[in-house]
Amino acid sequence: MNALDGNGTLGIEGARVLVTGGSGFIGRAVCRLLMSAGAQVLNYDLNPWPGADSGPRSVVGDIEDADALSKACKSFDPSVFIHLAAFASVTATSRSDFSTIWNGTQVAARAFASASGPERFVNISTQLVIRPGPQPTDLRAYDPYTPYGEAKAEAERFLQNFSRPYATAHVRPTNIWGPHHPSYANSIMRYLEKGWYLHPVARKPTVRTYGYVDNCAGQIISIAFSEAVSDGDIFYSGDEAIDSAKFLDAMSVGLRGKPVRRFPLGLLRRAGEAGTFLQRLGFPFPLDRERVMRMSTDYALPLGATHGLTALQSVPFEVGMERTTRWFKEGAAPDWIA
Incomplete structure (x- = not known):
């Protein structure tokens, strides 16, 4: 079926969606929401599915392995x-550390072209392609301040210039x-708890701008399936821009009962300089x-x-914070807590 419904609504049920990095933090939430909406999902990740349940159909593979990813793409169609697959770090300094981003994105984009009916490629980027400061007005005025942000900016530019038989959209969590x-x-x-x-x-x-992981996943899926999205569009993913003290106070209260x-x-x-x-x-x-x-x-x-564009129900801030602090207090267990 056509994943992008002609009547302008999300046509997720029955759609075939390949998710790279589906075993990761955001990817897991994306896969679960897609499956709950009736999509057929293939998770392509270097790591196996981490949940206690069976999860989506999965292929364990490297995002830079062009043959393996193309094979998975042709088979799943x-x-x-x-x-989503990428090495994320704000401390790594070498460009080679981020080859899963600038090279892996090229491999993924070419692999998707081998599908019989590719429609939309959603590239998950990062807010770090533009440094902190005043709210950006030109979303393509790249100004990264970390090697990670530089690699993500390079990946966005590649997709903008890459000749392909499908549309793209960029989401910056x-x-x-x-x-x-x-x-x-x-x-x-841990610092807040102590x-x-x-x-x-x-x-x-x-x-600062914050977003609960399930809400981020819902935004990514909405962008992936909305006909209102044009080729090359860029979106930020988050819930709201708030005083960071509000976010940290809520987490601190949930962890130790104090702001x-x-x-x-x-x-x-001065302490930072030291x-x-x-x-x-x-x-x-x-x-x-x-x-x-x-x-x-x-x-x-x-x-x-x-x-x-968001068409899926959002999790309220208080509910997300309760789930997050409970997860930590229960030992930050690797299995999914609904």
């Missing part, structure tokens, strides 16, 4: 391709959170100059276009 986040349990949530996290106090609040601790921004910046120096000497330190910058710089992003 998807009409929609959601490309913002600060996506929820159960099974790959780093939260061993970083921010009362170690110090939130910067400044003249004005730091406004997050406050600390003067000027002193935090941390950067110690890290250069080889000493581990949880705070550095870049982390303080991220904590104290606005990152409000345009969500209106995304919200106007």
